[in-house]
Amino acid sequence: MNHHRLPANWIHHRLLPLAAGLCVSTVAALLAWVVIDISHTKARTEIAAQAQSHLLQIRDRLDRQLQSTLSVPETVAAFIAAQGSMSPDIFATVVGRLLEHQRNIRNLALAPDNVISDIYPRVGNERALGLRYLDNPQQRGAVERAIQTRRTVVAGPIPLVQGGLGIISRTPVFLSHPAGQVPAQGPKYWGIVSLTVNADTLFADVGLQTDQMGFQIAARGLDAMGSQGAVFIGRPQLFDESPATLDVPLPGGGSWTLGAVPTGGWAAAGRAPTLIVMLSYAFALMLGLLSARLVRAHQQLLALATHDRLTGLPNRRLFEDRLSQAVLAAHRDHRAGALLLVDLDGFKAVNDDLGHASGDQLLVRVAQRLAAVARASDTAARLGGDEFALVLNVVESPEAALDSAHRVLAALVAPMGLDNGQHVLIGASVGVALFQGPAVESLPALMDRADRALYASKRSGKGLATLAEAAALPGS
Numbered sequence: 001m002n003h004h005r006l007p008a009n010w011i012h013h014r015l016l017p018l019a020a021g022l023c024v025s026t027v028a029a030l031l032a033w034v035v036i037d038i039s040h041t042k043a044r045t046e047i048a049a050q051a052q053s054h055l056l057q058i059r060d061r062l063d064r065q066l067q068s069t070l071s072v073p074e075t076v077a078a079f080i081a082a083q084g085s086m087s088p089d090i091f092a093t094v095v096g097r098l099l100e101h102q103r104n105i106r107n108l109a110l111a112p113d114n115v116i117s118d119i120y121p122r123v124g125n126e127r128a129l130g131l132r133y134l135d136n137p138q139q140r141g142a143v144e145r146a147i148q149t150r151r152t153v154v155a156g157p158i159p160l161v162q163g164g165l166g167i168i169s170r171t172p173v174f175l176s177h178p179a180g181q182v183p184a185q186g187p188k189y190w191g192i193v194s195l196t197v198n199a200d201t202l203f204a205d206v207g208l209q210t211d212q213m214g215f216q217i218a219a220r221g222l223d224a225m226g227s228q229g230a231v232f233i234g235r236p237q238l239f240d241e242s243p244a245t246l247d248v249p250l251p252g253g254g255s256w257t258l259g260a261v262p263t264g265g266w267a268a269a270g271r272a273p274t275l276i277v278m279l280s281y282a283f284a285l286m287l288g289l290l291s292a293r294l295v296r297a298h299q300q301l302l303a304l305a306t307h308d309r310l311t312g313l314p315n316r317r318l319f320e321d322r323l324s325q326a327v328l329a330a331h332r333d334h335r336a337g338a339l340l341l342v343d344l345d346g347f348k349a350v351n352d353d354l355g356h357a358s359g360d361q362l363l364v365r366v367a368q369r370l371a372a373v374a375r376a377s378d379t380a381a382r383l384g385g386d387e388f389a390l391v392l393n394v395v396e397s398p399e400a401a402l403d404s405a406h407r408v409l410a411a412l413v414a415p416m417g418l419d420n421g422q423h424v425l426i427g428a429s430v431g432v433a434l435f436q437g438p439a440v441e442s443l444p445a446l447m448d449r450a451d452r453a454l455y456a457s458k459r460s461g462k463g464l465a466t467l468a469e470a471a472a473l474p475g476s
Contacts (some may be wrong), residue, residue, distance in 0.1 A: 025288025043270025224254025
């Protein structure tokens with residue numbers, strides 16, 4: 001069975017700080033983006049609610065203004081229904097008084113039998129006298145609807161000949177019958193009271209303007225056609241920008257549709273300031289850099305704790321850990337490994353004759369050659385002084401382990417150059433101990449076997465490699 005695990009030295013990989021910094025920066029930037037996006041979404045929701053509230057306020061003011069304005073034709077219609085008619089003098093007096101405080105009304109006309117007979121003010125509106133509503137295609141529909149429903153019908157806004165937009169109301173008049181007398185065919189139809197309202201001033205009074213309070217406003221439903229009508233206030237494109245909308249029902253069944261979008265559009269609405277966004281991502285980058293430095297510092301601390309300061313090889317502490325892992329893996333996978341203890345021959349003489357600095361340089365050269373002999377899966381270590389070790393995780397046979405030991409001897413016997421230009425010759429002795437078998441051998445026992453083999457090489461003349469005796473079987 002194959003067992004996959006991280007290599008033992010992954011924590012020391014030179015790219016680990018960079019990887020850690022990138023991961024932390026990415027996560028921090030992602031979190032910053034999520035927070036900014038949530039804040040943006042929340043702000044947009046609040047702005048949408050504000051837009052809806054603003055439209056509600058406009059509709060409320062518009063309803064009140066229309067009710068106040070439409071009370072004029074309703075009053076005149078009630079007078080005619082009660083009196084049966086209204087003389088020109090009374091018409092001018094009553095309507096003049098009613099319109100004193102109604103600056104939005106352009107004119108009011110009486111149309112008995114659907115023909116305009118009188119209009120106030122008369123000056124400037126003389127051409128309207130004699131107009132037959134039922135003969136005029138533009139007027140006929142609204143008049144017939146008012147007669148059928150017996151209710152005021154509002155149409156508009158529509159372009160006026162005099163300029164600007166006008167809102168037209170048609171109030172049907174049905175004569176009241178004397179008390180106690182009920183006509184067989186119901187109340188008698190008298191005619192229409194027509195009112196023309198200046199839409200421009202009306203909309204200005206209620207705050208229905210194109211840009212206000214941080215919103216762009218538009219209205220559509222020309223001639224009270226609701227969402228099917230043309231836009232009569234603001235930009236037509238506004239209704240393609242997902243606006244907050246609100247319908248305004250009109251007397252007689254028509255309606256207008258109001259729309260609002262934030263000034264600058266929804267994309268910019270509630271967006272965090274650019275400086276805040278830049279600072280957030282800069283903070284994410286700083287976290288990444290700080291994480292990389294912390295990982296690098298941790299690597300350096302681990303290196304100081306687990307590696308020899310002079311040669312850079314694993315020290316005894318890390319060596320014992322690697323050896324323990326190798327022994328357990330060999331037992332688990334039913335294969336053999338080997339421990340090579342290396343002791344330099346002639347090092348003391350170099351240290352005494354050339355000084356400690358040269359001795360240190362020599363140890364560094366030895367470490368480099370020992371590391372070059374080791375395979376990627378092996379561990380070369382310095383145990384202290386001139387003692388080194390090599391852990392072979394996998395060996396095919398005792399002979400293969402001895403071949404590795406001889407390669408070590410061959411590498412160390414070659415002349416080694418020092419910084420001062422001198423070349424020195426040293427040798428080494430090696431003790432080789434295999435670890436394998438049905439039971440896991442303790443590290444002290446394994447080290448003892450390798451150490452006895454090393455001293456056997458020393459006693460035999462140095463420069464040799466000796467294979468230790470096999471480990472004792474459990475219970476023997």
